[in-house]
Every structure is written in C-alpha cells, then in structure tokens.
Amino acid sequence: xxxxxxxxxxxxDMNEGHPNQGMRCLREIxxxxxxxxxLTIELDEFxxxxxxxxxxxxxxIYISSGGPGSPLESEGCEWEQLYFDWLNKIEQYNNHSLSxxxxxxxxxxxxxxxxxxxxxxxxxxxxxxxxxxxFPMHLVKDGKNEPVFNGLQDPFYSVDSRDFQVVQPNxxxxxxxxxxxLCIEKDRPHVPLERAIMAIRLNKYIIGTQFHPEADAxxxxxxxxxxxxxxxxxxxxxxxxxxxMIEHLNDPDKIRWTYAHILPNxxxxxxxxxxxx
Numbered sequence: 001x002x003x004x005x006x007x008x009x010x011x012x013d014m015n016e017g018h019p020n021q022g023m024r025c026l027r028e029i030x031x032x033x034x035x036x037x038x039l040t041i042e043l044d045e046f047x048x049x050x051x052x053x054x055x056x057x058x059x060x061i062y063i064s065s066g067g068p069g070s071p072l073e074s075e076g077c078e079w080e081q082l083y084f085d086w087l088n089k090i091e092q093y094n095n096h097s098l099s100x101x102x103x104x105x106x107x108x109x110x111x112x113x114x115x116x117x118x119x120x121x122x123x124x125x126x127x128x129x130x131x132x133x134x135f136p137m138h139l140v141k142d143g144k145n146e147p148v149f150n151g152l153q154d155p156f157y158s159v160d161s162r163d164f165q166v167v168q169p170n171x172x173x174x175x176x177x178x179x180x181x182l183c184i185e186k187d188r189p190h191v192p193l194e195r196a197i198m199a200i201r202l203n204k205y206i207i208g209t210q211f212h213p214e215a216d217a218x219x220x221x222x223x224x225x226x227x228x229x230x231x232x233x234x235x236x237x238x239x240x241x242x243x244x245m246i247e248h249l250n251d252p253d254k255i256r257w258t259y260a261h262i263l264p265n266x267x268x269x270x271x272x273x274x275x276x277x
Contacts, residue, residue, distance in 0.1 A: 006040045007271055010055035012083070013047050014067030014110050021223055022066055022108070025214040029263050039271070052079045054086045057093055057103065061270050063263075066109030066212060071117060071124055071164055084118055094205050104270035106263065107208030109162060112200075115208060116166045121179060122197055123168040132233070133241065134248035134255060135160045136186050137198050137211060143182035148207055148265045155186070157254035158262075159215035160198075166210055167194035178203055213262035217249045224249070 011026055027043070034041035046053035055062065074080045093099045107115055117124040136155035143149055149156075169181060182199035199209040223229055224245060233242045248254050 008042045008059045009061045010059040011045045012064040014065045016049040021219040054082050062105045064107045064111035071113035101274045105206040112208035122166045132161050133245045137183045139183050142180035151261045158211040158258045160211045165196040217255045
C-alpha cells in the first residue's frame, strides 16, 4: 500500500505512571497496521508528566495519550510548559512552507482537553458525575466529511472515560485557527446540561478526540470484569448498566468497529500524505 517502508512514531504517555489499557492498545494498533501494510513502525514512548520526556521533531507521527487527573490543575507546571513548547514547535514546523514532510498528531482524551484549554477552543470543566462506559458519538457536518472517520456510522460508539469535559465552543477562536468540530455527545433535550464536544480537527495535521478510539473490546471486557471495577460500575450505575456495557463491547458494530477504523484511518491518511511529500 505504501512506498515508504519505515515510519517513525512517538507516543506521548500522559498516564503519570498509572497502569492502563490505552498504551497497550496503541502499541497493538501500530503493530497491526505495520504488519498489514508491510511497514516498519519505529516506535518510541515518552513519559511526559513524571519524567518530563518530550520527543524531538525527528518523528513522522505523534500520538498523545489519555491520562488521569484534572486537565485544569496542571496549568503552568513544568511538564505542561514543555508539552506546549513541543506542540508549538510542531505547528511552527508545519506552518513553514519549506517544511516537508509535515508532522501528524493525534490527541486523546486528557491531551485533547489540555490542548482545547491551551488554545481557548472551548471551556474545559468538571462534570457533575464521571462519564464511564460505551456511548454514542454523533457526527456534525464537518465530521461527516472527515477522512479519519471514514467508514463510521452516525452515531458511532466508543469508550468514554472522563471526569472533565470540553463544552461551550469558542466559535471565534475555532474560526481563527481553522479548527472544525467533528462530533458531539448525545443530545438530551430533557437534561439542562451542555453537550460535550467529542472531537475537533485543529488543522490539516492535528486532530483530537475526547473519547478513546484506541480502546479494544478484549481489554475493556477484562477491565470491566475485574471485581473492583465491576463493583464500582454497579454501585454507581446499577447492574443493568454494567451488563449493557459488556454487551456493547462485544457488539462488532460498536467498539470493535471504532477500534478498526479511527486510528488506522489516521495512520493511513498521515502516511499517505508523507508519501506524497
């Protein structure tokens, strides 16, 4: 599929040392994509929040992970300043007319919240209660034309796990940056709460999602069947909700479909444009 046989990828690990399924899923998606397309994926990981590790500009693709904690309380801290310095360098490089090939970035959950706050694209606020489970994502006009979402239904389903949310878009700032809202959470007219903005394309090279497109059915099923997690979900939402989540995870049209499309689409699109450059 691709003429170029080697691609360098950096994962910016935002998990602050907490064990999680997301990093495993990202590694597996990259490995599967490389095998399927006869590509050598050279992968390096950078522990951002504890070790203050930041990649240089020698990589082709960057994936910045989700992570725990508040995306508000870290404002101004050392690791965050280093992180935004890296992002600014990516943007400066991409904006230079002679810079080829461009650098491609995918932001997940915590990273997405940080960047939305940093660029003032919307308000980032604490939720009244934790969102955790498998939820529908509803495409808006620009999302229906987004290549990374090719092959998805409307709505499509993904794992959502967050205590904070991105709401109240700053349309003036979005327009200034050329950013586009791609999808939102379910509209609930009977509930007087803002709908969260679930994905934004910041520019031609950077896209972010509030949800977890890397989540796989096997890992999430194992996670939800752990006694402590099962107890937490049942106590918070009831046993019917827990059973419903397990069913959604094993539905091939929901989590498995999203896992097989969004990040592989992003990789395919990015590497294809690298080839053209």
